[in-house]
Amino acid sequence: MIKTINGGVTSAKGFKAAGTYVGIKKKRKDMALVYSTVPSYGAGTFTANVVKAAPVRWDIELTKSSQNIQAVVLNSGVANACTGSLGDINNEKMAKAVADQLGIKAEAVYTASTGVIGKHLPIETILNGIPTLVGQLDSSKETGTLAAEAIMTTDTYSKECAVSFDLDGVEVIIGGMAKGSGMIHPNMATMLGVITTDIAISKKLLQEAISENVKETFNMISVDRDTSTNDSLLILANGLADNKEITEKNEAYDLFCQALNIVTTNLSKQMAADGEGATKLLEVKVVGTKTKEEAVTLSKSIITSNLVKTAIFGNDANWGRILCAMGYAGVDFDPDLVDLYVESEYGKLKLVENGMATQYSEELASKILSAKEVIAKADMKLGEEAATAWGCDLTYDYVKINADYRS
Amino acid sequence: MIKTINGGVTSAKGFKAAGTYVGIKKKRKDMALVYSTVPSYGAGTFTANVVKAAPVRWDIELTKSSQNIQAVVLNSGVANACTGSLGDINNEKMAKAVADQLGIKAEAVYTASTGVIGKHLPIETILNGIPTLVGQLDSSKETGTLAAEAIMTTDTYSKECAVSFDLDGVEVIIGGMAKGSGMIHPNMATMLGVITTDIAISKKLLQEAISENVKETFNMISVDRDTSTNDSLLILANGLADNKEITEKNEAYDLFCQALNIVTTNLSKQMAADGEGATKLLEVKVVGTKTKEEAVTLSKSIITSNLVKTAIFGNDANWGRILCAMGYAGVDFDPDLVDLYVESEYGKLKLVENGMATQYSEELASKILSAKEVIAKADMKLGEEAATAWGCDLTYDYVKINADYRS
Numbered sequence: 001m002i003k004t005i006n007g008g009v010t011s012a013k014g015f016k017a018a019g020t021y022v023g024i025k026k027k028r029k030d031m032a033l034v035y036s037t038v039p040s041y042g043a044g045t046f047t048a049n050v051v052k053a054a055p056v057r058w059d060i061e062l063t064k065s066s067q068n069i070q071a072v073v074l075n076s077g078v079a080n081a082c083t084g085s086l087g088d089i090n091n092e093k094m095a096k097a098v099a100d101q102l103g104i105k106a107e108a109v110y111t112a113s114t115g116v117i118g119k120h121l122p123i124e125t126i127l128n129g130i131p132t133l134v135g136q137l138d139s140s141k142e143t144g145t146l147a148a149e150a151i152m153t154t155d156t157y158s159k160e161c162a163v164s165f166d167l168d169g170v171e172v173i174i175g176g177m178a179k180g181s182g183m184i185h186p187n188m189a190t191m192l193g194v195i196t197t198d199i200a201i202s203k204k205l206l207q208e209a210i211s212e213n214v215k216e217t218f219n220m221i222s223v224d225r226d227t228s229t230n231d232s233l234l235i236l237a238n239g240l241a242d243n244k245e246i247t248e249k250n251e252a253y254d255l256f257c258q259a260l261n262i263v264t265t266n267l268s269k270q271m272a273a274d275g276e277g278a279t280k281l282l283e284v285k286v287v288g289t290k291t292k293e294e295a296v297t298l299s300k301s302i303i304t305s306n307l308v309k310t311a312i313f314g315n316d317a318n319w320g321r322i323l324c325a326m327g328y329a330g331v332d333f334d335p336d337l338v339d340l341y342v343e344s345e346y347g348k349l350k351l352v353e354n355g356m357a358t359q360y361s362e363e364l365a366s367k368i369l370s371a372k373e374v375i376a377k378a379d380m381k382l383g384e385e386a387a388t389a390w391g392c393d394l395t396y397d398y399v400k401i402n403a404d405y406r407s
Numbered sequence: 408m409i410k411t412i413n414g415g416v417t418s419a420k421g422f423k424a425a426g427t428y429v430g431i432k433k434k435r436k437d438m439a440l441v442y443s444t445v446p447s448y449g450a451g452t453f454t455a456n457v458v459k460a461a462p463v464r465w466d467i468e469l470t471k472s473s474q475n476i477q478a479v480v481l482n483s484g485v486a487n488a489c490t491g492s493l494g495d496i497n498n499e500k501m502a503k504a505v506a507d508q509l510g511i512k513a514e515a516v517y518t519a520s521t522g523v524i525g526k527h528l529p530i531e532t533i534l535n536g537i538p539t540l541v542g543q544l545d546s547s548k549e550t551g552t553l554a555a556e557a558i559m560t561t562d563t564y565s566k567e568c569a570v571s572f573d574l575d576g577v578e579v580i581i582g583g584m585a586k587g588s589g590m591i592h593p594n595m596a597t598m599l600g601v602i603t604t605d606i607a608i609s610k611k612l613l614q615e616a617i618s619e620n621v622k623e624t625f626n627m628i629s630v631d632r633d634t635s636t637n638d639s640l641l642i643l644a645n646g647l648a649d650n651k652e653i654t655e656k657n658e659a660y661d662l663f664c665q666a667l668n669i670v671t672t673n674l675s676k677q678m679a680a681d682g683e684g685a686t687k688l689l690e691v692k693v694v695g696t697k698t699k700e701e702a703v704t705l706s707k708s709i710i711t712s713n714l715v716k717t718a719i720f721g722n723d724a725n726w727g728r729i730l731c732a733m734g735y736a737g738v739d740f741d742p743d744l745v746d747l748y749v750e751s752e753y754g755k756l757k758l759v760e761n762g763m764a765t766q767y768s769e770e771l772a773s774k775i776l777s778a779k780e781v782i783a784k785a786d787m788k789l790g791e792e793a794a795t796a797w798g799c800d801l802t803y804d805y806v807k808i809n810a811d812y813r814s
Binding site for chain 2: 083333395
């Protein structure tokens, strides 16, 4: 049985963290560190953007070449993207300074940055701050939260999650933290996530698990359809749970994937709900497609439509916009078969049956949409596949946050 | 020489129009009619949305089968989309009523609707209003404007354009009208356009000309990335200019295409500038790509990015967002080669050279972006191809218009 526990990146055995202010931002915490006291495997998934920030290029290289990743150093405030070769040099300096303090190699240190594009890291400030950061490393729940706070930008709350489960009679823990969309100086919806686990698993399977996982979790959320230059999800597994190392896709692997899915789905939903300016979480389920890919495409098309997002903000059951957003998604379907539902703590309604409006109550529909978490479901009635995507409403505050930059 | 003239759908010889209020909307004009006194060829391009409104299905069929299109009847207020077989029946009734009054066949009447999805046309109201509408047909400039006004929804001004040019010693005229994004009850960015011309041209070449044309004009604008269920661009050519009929792709054809391009580009830019809530027109030029398709994809990715659009609203030269939007467009390029410029009546600035910020003045950049028409140009320096796209900023009013529906 997989159990959700109150925790984050410090929950799994052997992991410490720190989060502090070094001076990159004006006031708020701006550097975080996650550290495994013993060698661990690292894996990750990274932005598909052609324009990749320096830390993303560094992490991709380490993920290929390094057999031991023991630390992740993260900063907020400056993204270190579009910074040329000086960006790479500064990024390596940051990794090396952390490594020197910890007595490990620079090649054992993942890096991650989030903030304004096109600005160089204030590298002296960072190097001066690293001894303090390393000095504050601790395995308590509280320092895990400090780390989660230090990577926040326009996030309104920190995002953590942890689970535990039994494997071969030993307890395995997976914990994680993530940040969502926006910055003090908003620049883009930059997602960073770090997962730590004490499970013993081969590096190859760790990478496969995380690569498969993001397809149904982080890759299914959207705040504004803008794929960042810095998106990174990193996972460290140090083996301290002492289970029999997972080296093949057996039952233990499946259990690990299930537990990982709980952590990443939880963090993904927190991220979507806390999208820039958002007042509510929108969950979109598309069911009854012939292929999984079609369900994914249709659900993402709905979740990214500005017209759907503004209607949800206005508690308006404007279902034509949902049908329309599916219609231009590039998937073939029969509009005359589609059923649409909305659902929340306030009830459930079928708005559309076979492509046409039912005799639903506009008042109840609006009430349902006024909840903090709203589900919209489309049944295409063409097959057995399904997908779920998460997003948020589009509000005045989204415009404010992103237009008022530097003013 | 192609000359822009003060006119619209009634400018070309033999075309009349009308625009009036029949009672579909609460107060404002809601029906328009365009009529050629002699038989003419009709051609059109239509929404790629899988969900197609009844009038769109009707027009697609006529475009294939009918050798004579003499009228276009348009209504605003109700889109007649997602209305099943009753939608088709009502649409045909509307066409037939117009045809009966004009003494032509229903198969000579294009239809177009824009407004709320999922509602049925108030067909009795429409049928009662058609005699009035037909009775008001007139060839004056003023009735052309009435028609352009009658198809408006949340448009803040009507959109017309006309040009004239000399062909074989005779004057040829092309005039057009269009409506852009939004409705009294906003539902989606529904584009309708009608072009009239007195040129003599074969039906086949008329269709080819308009199909090629939209690739660089209407298909290059975006207000909110939501492709409507009702988008239609219709063109009628009645031959009254008395030029030698164009039946092959010769110089006369090229001249016609050039003149048509002036009309449709003008209408496209008016539509982008008048996007829902927009305060300014954004023109994006991407040059120096290896293929035309790459330039199109990159320019559209910039023009549809919410983060670019909010930055433009805030007069913020946040160039990282432009580079980022190109990065996730799905086109391969070298970020370290890219140059970026902004330009308006207030000046021109190079913001980025070879992927990194120049020493530009933020103050001047902000001043440039504060103009009513702003150009952003990206030079990829990889080839000779280029494309231009048009869009607008994303503002509080966009959210207001689309969230406050029915409130």
